[in-house]
Amino acid sequence: MSFVSRFLKGKWLQKARVYAFNPKKMKELLLQLGKYITKNGLSSVKENLLLMKDYLYDVTTGKYKDYDVKKLLVIVGAVIYVVTPFDFLPDFIPPGLIDDLSIVAWALKEASAELEKYKQKTKDLPSEEE
Numbered sequence: 001m002s003f004v005s006r007f008l009k010g011k012w013l014q015k016a017r018v019y020a021f022n023p024k025k026m027k028e029l030l031l032q033l034g035k036y037i038t039k040n041g042l043s044s045v046k047e048n049l050l051l052m053k054d055y056l057y058d059v060t061t062g063k064y065k066d067y068d069v070k071k072l073l074v075i076v077g078a079v080i081y082v083v084t085p086f087d088f089l090p091d092f093i094p095p096g097l098i099d100d101l102s103i104v105a106w107a108l109k110e111a112s113a114e115l116e117k118y119k120q121k122t123k124d125l126p127s128e129e130e
Contacts, residue, residue, distance in 0.1 A: 002102075003098075003099045003102040003103060003106075004102065004103065004106045007077075007078075007081060007103055007106070012077040012078075012080055012081050013073055013074070013077045015077065015080050016072075016073040016074075016076035016077035016080060017073060019076050019080060020069075020072055020073055020076045023060055026056060026060040026076075027060070029056070029076070029079060029080065029083065030053060030056060030057055030060070032083040033049065033052070033053050033056075033079050033082075033083055034053065035083075036049070036082060036083045037049050037050065037053070039097070044101070045101060045104050045105070045108075048104065048108050049082075049104065051115055051118075051119070052075050052078075052079060052107075052115070053079075054122075055067075055075065055115060055118050056075065056076065056079065058118070058122065059072060063122075064118060064121070064122060066117070066121060067114065067118070068114050071110065071111040071113075071114035072114075074107050074110045074111050075107055075111050075114075075115075077107075078103050078104060078106070078107035081100070081103050082100040082103060082104060
């Protein structure tokens with residue numbers, strides 16, 4: 001059974017529903033994602049994880065409102081999965097990031113149009129540093 005099949009049969013998307021519309025839980029999740037992104041071995045998906053983090057932050061804070069709920073749940077579920085240390089392959093064993101990378105790649109494929117729409121709509125918005 002593939003990692004994605006196991007992910008879809010698990011409770012990750014149910015957890016995403018709990019997190020997605022709870023700003024406190026999303027804030028905690030975004031903090032965990034920020035720490036996760038600093039791990040070694042993620043260079044191939046780091047830029048995409050940062051995009052997911054920005055997307056989730058902007059949805060959570062209300063800065064970005066034109067989102068697809070199903071795609072939001074895919075992204076939240078994938079993020080919950082990757083920040084959870086005990087998933088299909090625990091991250092502390094040598095090949096432990098393989099399942100995480102598989103789930104991130106799948107989520108990016110599933111939500112690619114949503115993330116592209118987000119990038120296009122937010123590229124002209126003023127950043128918080130301005």
